Amino acid sequence: MPSVPTSGSVPPPPPPPVWDARPPETTVRYVGFWLRVVAAIVDAIILTVAWQVIELALPAQNVPPLPAKPDYEAFINMMNALLSPDRVIVYALLVWAYFVLQETSSAQATLGKRMLGIRVSNAEGGRLTLLAASIRTWPIYLPTLAALLGIGASWLVSLFALIACVAVAFSVRKQGLHDKMAGAILTRS
Numbered sequence: 001m002p003s004v005p006t007s008g009s010v011p012p013p014p015p016p017p018v019w020d021a022r023p024p025e026t027t028v029r030y031v032g033f034w035l036r037v038v039a040a041i042v043d044a045i046i047l048t049v050a051w052q053v054i055e056l057a058l059p060a061q062n063v064p065p066l067p068a069k070p071d072y073e074a075f076i077n078m079m080n081a082l083l084s085p086d087r088v089i090v091y092a093l094l095v096w097a098y099f100v101l102q103e104t105s106s107a108q109a110t111l112g113k114r115m116l117g118i119r120v121s122n123a124e125g126g127r128l129t130l131l132a133a134s135i136r137t138w139p140i141y142l143p144t145l146a147a148l149l150g151i152g153a154s155w156l157v158s159l160f161a162l163i164a165c166v167a168v169a170f171s172v173r174k175q176g177l178h179d180k181m182a183g184a185i186l187t188r189s
Helices: 033-055 072-081 085-103 109-117 130-136 140-147 151-170 179-181
Strands: 118-122 184-188
Touching: 033 085, 033 109, 033 118, 033 151, 085 130, 085 140, 085 184, 109 118, 118 130, 130 179, 130 184, 140 151, 140 179, 151 179, 179 184
Parallel strands: none
Antiparallel strands: 118 184
């Protein structure tokens, strides 16, 4: 029969805990350059298929045929006809929507990243905002939009985008310049 404390007596101390209340220690596994490349290849394949479907609705107009012995000017004329402003804008919007909308979703990853168990998050592990995801994705869609400004500007933006992405290989937390600008990290489960 349990003892009932009498007046003036101190109740006995509670029993010691049976489990350790500290959270388990987990190490964060940042995603490096080559895993990102594989995910990007998968995403590029998916975007290519999507673009081919969209292209059925936006056929290129007035594309000159490439001569048997094309010179530089003929090649540039053909590329300019293929890269009309409406097509460039639609493609840039497709790329932006693909990456930004998926990386801000509950999955926090594109289809290519999901295949590899990669998750895009802010420093606290939460979802990115639309603005942060748009900033993070600029190396993918901005060079396409820069094509509207001309070959020189497009080349310069593409070079800067490449440098931003290659920086992943040299960062402790495996962040590219675009990740740091957006406050994003990529982790693997």
